[in-house]
Amino acid sequence: MVLLVDAGNSRLKWSELDAAGSFSAQQALAYGNRPALASFIDLLDAYPAVGRITLVHVLTQLFADSVQEVCDQRGIHLHSVRSVEQAYGITNGYQNPAALGADRFVGLVAVHRQAGGQASIVIDCGTAITVDAVESDGRHLGGLILPGLQLSADALIARAQGRLSVSREQPSIFADSTGRAIGSGCLFGIVGAIEGVCARMQQSMSSPLLQVLIGGDAEYLRPWLQGNYLVQPDLLMYGLSYITEQATCTSC
Ligand SMILES: Nc1ncnc2c1ncn2[C@@H]1O[C@H](COP(=O)(O)OP(=O)(O)O)[C@@H](O)[C@H]1O
Ligand SMILES: CC(C)(COP(=O)(O)O)[C@@H](O)C(=O)NCCC(=O)O
Numbered sequence: 001m002v003l004l005v006d007a008g009n010s011r012l013k014w015s016e017l018d019a020a021g022s023f024s025a026q027q028a029l030a031y032g033n034r035p036a037l038a039s040f041i042d043l044l045d046a047y048p049a050v051g052r053i054t055l056v057h058v059l060t061q062l063f064a065d066s067v068q069e070v071c072d073q074r075g076i077h078l079h080s081v082r083s084v085e086q087a088y089g090i091t092n093g094y095q096n097p098a099a100l101g102a103d104r105f106v107g108l109v110a111v112h113r114q115a116g117g118q119a120s121i122v123i124d125c126g127t128a129i130t131v132d133a134v135e136s137d138g139r140h141l142g143g144l145i146l147p148g149l150q151l152s153a154d155a156l157i158a159r160a161q162g163r164l165s166v167s168r169e170q171p172s173i174f175a176d177s178t179g180r181a182i183g184s185g186c187l188f189g190i191v192g193a194i195e196g197v198c199a200r201m202q203q204s205m206s207s208p209l210l211q212v213l214i215g216g217d218a219e220y221l222r223p224w225l226q227g228n229y230l231v232q233p234d235l236l237m238y239g240l241s242y243i244t245e246q247a248t249c250t251s252c
């Protein structure tokens, strides 16, 4: 059995991949106060039949080494995806290709393949928000990183000596309480940032253009965004399934 796994800074996400190349609905587990490795081990315990894992992570070398060790102990073949200069139809736009978050690289691989070569922007709304542009020929033009929705509110609250709180209820630009003013401020700030960055990127890109919203906050943000944004929270699973197929298929 094959597992596709995405270890971000806040949550572990995974899907099962079947022999026909279809993957199950993505599941997620927040780390909370535990180390990410503990969640990864819980996942392995829940799937004793797993023989192969395709992993993308943005965590430390210690996490990578520990995951490798745990997989070796259980006889699991681990393929940890890295950002490289050129692979799967994508030409990485970073000066140092290895420095691009591997999750961003997998998102580009997935969107480029799915869009059938249409120019695309991937907006990943997780712990951080990343916005990455890929041209129709697979050239990654580069992208931006900004603090995510939860992180923005958490950072503000942490600097206010515990006096403030945040609420996600009833967002409004005319917020009438501190909690809603912070929740709405972070929401509309990010919505404006995404719209503005995408509009600026579009000016230098081919049309038609596909804009895909992924990550834990994609569905929450979508109704507030003006324009064409496709929500696809499992885009990275699609990318990981394609990368697995390329690694295991001898006739592809
Ligand atoms: N049940 C949940 N637990 C934790 N975060 C959640 C949950 N539902 C939505 N979120 C939001 O999703 C974000 C994490 O999204 P995710 O794409 O998993 O991030 P990452 O890849 O950085 O781990 C959190 O910062 C939070 O704003
Ligand atoms: C930007 C990120 C922190 C986003 O992580 P996430 O929000 O998905 O947990 C991650 O992609 C990362 O660590 N990137 C390396 C730096 C870079 O991409 O330039």
Ligand SMILES: [K+]
Pocket (backbone or CB within 6 Å): 124, 125, 126, 127, 128, 129, 130, 215
């Ligand atoms: K992200």
